[in-house]
Amino acid sequence: MIRQFDYLRPDTVDAAIAMKSRHGERACYWAGGTDLMLQWRQGEVTIDHCIDLTHLNGLDGIEALPGEIRIGAMATLDDLDRAASMHPVMKALGDTARLMCTKQTRTLATVGGNMCNASPGADLSPLFVALESRCLIQGPNGRRDVSMEDFLTGVNTTDLTADELLRAIVVPTPPARREASYRRVARTVVDIALVSAAVSLTADAGTITDARIALGSVAPVPVRVQEGESVLAGMALGDIDAKHLEEAAGHAAAVARPITDVRAGAGYRTRMCPVLVRRALADALGRLGGDE
Amino acid sequence: MMIRMTVNGRAFDLDAKPHERLCDLLRRALGLHGVRVSCSEGECGSCTVIMDGEPVTSCLVLAMQAEGREIVTIEGLGNEDNLHPIQEAFIEEQGFQCAFCTPGFIMAAKAFLDENPDPTEEEAAMAMSGNICRCGAYPYIVKSVMNAAARLKEGGSVSNTG
Numbered sequence: 518m519i520r521q522f523d524y525l526r527p528d529t530v531d532a533a534i535a536m537k538s539r540h541g542e543r544a545c546y547w548a549g550g551t552d553l554m555l556q557w558r559q560g561e562v563t564i565d566h567c568i569d570l571t572h573l574n575g576l577d578g579i580e581a582l583p584g585e586i587r588i589g590a591m592a593t594l595d596d597l598d599r600a601a602s603m604h605p606v607m608k609a610l611g612d613t614a615r616l617m618c619t620k621q622t623r624t625l626a627t628v629g630g631n632m633c634n635a636s637p638g639a640d641l642s643p644l645f646v647a648l649e650s651r652c653l654i655q656g657p658n659g660r661r662d663v664s665m666e667d668f669l670t671g672v673n674t675t676d677l678t679a680d681e682l683l684r685a686i687v688v689p690t691p692p693a694r695r696e697a698s699y700r701r702v703a704r705t706v707v708d709i710a711l712v713s714a715a716v717s718l719t720a721d722a723g724t725i726t727d728a729r730i731a732l733g734s735v736a737p738v739p740v741r742v743q744e745g746e747s748v749l750a751g752m753a754l755g756d757i758d759a760k761h762l763e764e765a766a767g768h769a770a771a772v773a774r775p776i777t778d779v780r781a782g783a784g785y786r787t788r789m790c791p792v793l794v795r796r797a798l799a800d801a802l803g804r805l806g807g808d809e
Numbered sequence: 810m811m812i813r814m815t816v817n818g819r820a821f822d823l824d825a826k827p828h829e830r831l832c833d834l835l836r837r838a839l840g841l842h843g844v845r846v847s848c849s850e851g852e853c854g855s856c857t858v859i860m861d862g863e864p865v866t867s868c869l870v871l872a873m874q875a876e877g878r879e880i881v882t883i884e885g886l887g888n889e890d891n892l893h894p895i896q897e898a899f900i901e902e903q904g905f906q907c908a909f910c911t912p913g914f915i916m917a918a919k920a921f922l923d924e925n926p927d928p929t930e931e932e933a934a935m936a937m938s939g940n941i942c943r944c945g946a947y948p949y950i951v952k953s954v955m956n957a958a959a960r961l962k963e964g965g966s967v968s969n970t971g
Binding site: 520521522523524526547549550551554555558567569571572595618619620621622624625706707 | 810826827828830849850851852854857860863864865866868869870871873874876877917920921935936938939940
């Protein structure tokens, strides 16, 4: 059977949502298409109506607003890479984007598509969680927003209802200094994470006011390491030494729920969690200790 | 569905199927067989073309997504009588063996050198990591990119649409 679909091109987000509402389950939003093209060609998804978001205006910008950076859902991974110097919180996101797939696919793949595909191995999702990011969503009944932690609900599933559309991801930029880092184990370049860890540390007047640690690829969704976070929260920057990082990272193994698959064993993944958390914490701490 | 796009400097009105991939349209409608399709999964980089100045794996792009865009394929870079400096560099350094992957490598190199005209070898190798050469000519490919950078710096630019 020749696989084919109808092609629809909305001019506005409202029009896109109306098309999705009208055509229902067999209609699909098409963003960069780098995952969807393969899923469709391999018969993993059936699409009768492709709603191409490529030609929509206004969803692909990365904007610095007061107190937050707004990443349009149609911004590409390459755009994220190029926005790395915009703000300290964007550095880790840009560095992470650069690790993903290949240059000629990063120019197509969108940040929003990556989140909506909701792969447990997605590199950006633990980092967005560590950065307290929120998702701006629009549906037939208006707009709402939800934290990235709540947006990702399982393997390839999100909080989006059938006709809702992810408009943007908002990364807060608090007045205090915040530095983040993402570390992963992958076989080589152009690979997906076997296991990963993201952290963000916020410091005000020399004291850690907020610490967030999230693991990737060890559960259906990113997992917070709250006991590790509370080791560091409230500490003076100058008092934190290797022992504290080790202690905070040590809590990571207990919350990891990895699977064994063709890429790595559960035991290996579990043992790498504290290692990656420690490295990511050291990165973020090093940047916090450095000059503004 | 009729769509208009610019390919290698010329505007075309092309009849694309709704689900047709950009690589297939370029090959079918314009006979641009330098767009090599190998893995069809965006892994190998063989089908790399330049769209609005950016390298893309054309097997992952719907033709409809490319409407109104400017596409450059290997055919738009140079020709037998007037090779592009990157093509000359690949010949001089023997940056290929069977050459199936070569157009993709050259288009990736073109986009890379436009952005970073004075790369280190490591940067050149990293920039080529989106392309796979089954013959394993990688060391020669990296040399070719460095050679091309030197040629382009000397102002060896030829008239081309890229």
